[in-house]
Amino acid sequence: SQQGEEDPQALSIQEGENATMNCSYKTSINNLQWYRQNSGRGLVHLILIRSNEREKHSGRLRVTLDTSKKSSSLLITASRAADTASYFCALGGGAGSYQLTFGKGTKLSVIP
Amino acid sequence: ETGVTQTPRHLVMGMTNKKSLKCEQHLGHNAMYWYKQSAKKPLELMFVYNFKEQTENNSVPSRFSPECPNSSHLFLHLHTLQPEDSALYLCASSQARPGHTEAFFGQGTRLTVV
Numbered sequence: 014s015q016q017g018e019e020d021p022q023a024l025s026i027q028e029g030e031n032a033t034m035n036c037s038y039k040t041s042i043n044n045l046q047w048y049r050q051n052s053g054r055g056l057v058h059l060i061l062i063r064s065n066e067r068e069k070h071s072g073r074l075r076v077t078l079d080t081s082k083k084s085s086s087l088l089i090t091a092s093r094a095a096d097t098a099s100y101f102c103a104l105g106g107g108a109g110s111y112q113l114t115f116g117k118g119t120k121l122s123v124i125p
Numbered sequence: 126e127t128g129v130t131q132t133p134r135h136l137v138m139g140m141t142n143k144k145s146l147k148c149e150q151h152l153g154h155n156a157m158y159w160y161k162q163s164a165k166k167p168l169e170l171m172f173v174y175n176f177k178e179q180t181e182n183n184s185v186p187s188r189f190s191p192e193c194p195n196s197s198h199l200f201l202h203l204h205t206l207q208p209e210d211s212a213l214y215l216c217a218s219s220q221a222r223p224g225h226t227e228a229f230f231g232q233g234t235r236l237t238v239v
Contacts, residue, residue, distance in 0.1 A: 053235065055230035056228075056230040057230070058227050058229065061227050112173065114170065118167075
């Protein structure tokens with residue numbers, strides 16, 4: 014099954030700066046989701062964007078989806094030290110499929 | 126607290142032991158999942174249950190045996206594991222209707238096989 018590929022693998026920024034992470038994939042999707050994982054803990058769902066949507070916002074998060082380029086980006090504005098975590102994109106399957114396939118993630122470090 | 130509870134949080138077992146991981150969800154979801162997370166590898170989907178029926182088994186070795194007695198509970202029975210099975214095992218649940226596969230994860234069980 015397909016999986017998304019996040020880029021970069023690691024990102025280090027100063028508190029207050031914006032962080033941008035990208036996800037590319039190869040086949041058609043129903044939706045694309047972003048998750049966050051603090052070290053050694055479970056994943057937390059951040060935002061879901063459907064294949065017919067181009068942009069979505071949630072608080073300091075902005076997600077874009079370009080189905081023609083098969084790519085998505087996650088922007089975290091005005092980053093905080095508490096945003097330090099790994100961020101994963103997950104590809105949602107079509108009708109009748111309940112699989113979510115994850116990439117390897119981007120490890121974000123926000124330096125106070 | 127996501128509504129998905131996993132026990133135990135940490136487990137150390139020998140290669141000849143038999144143990145079980147437990148997952149419980151209080152969200153009224155109808156689908157439950159086991160994922161394996163190893164260092165430097167993508168999250169691997171192991172098993173999917175929808176309405177207690179196993180719908181996916183992604184070529185997982187038989188030393189891992191899932192059990193789903195009802196829509197709220199999921200177990201992963203472990204026996205004769207190998208050291209390379211050491212990983213974080215994550216349980217998740219979702220409502221699993223088309224186009225709405227948002228998953229809620231437990232905190233995971235950190236398994237070490239010695």
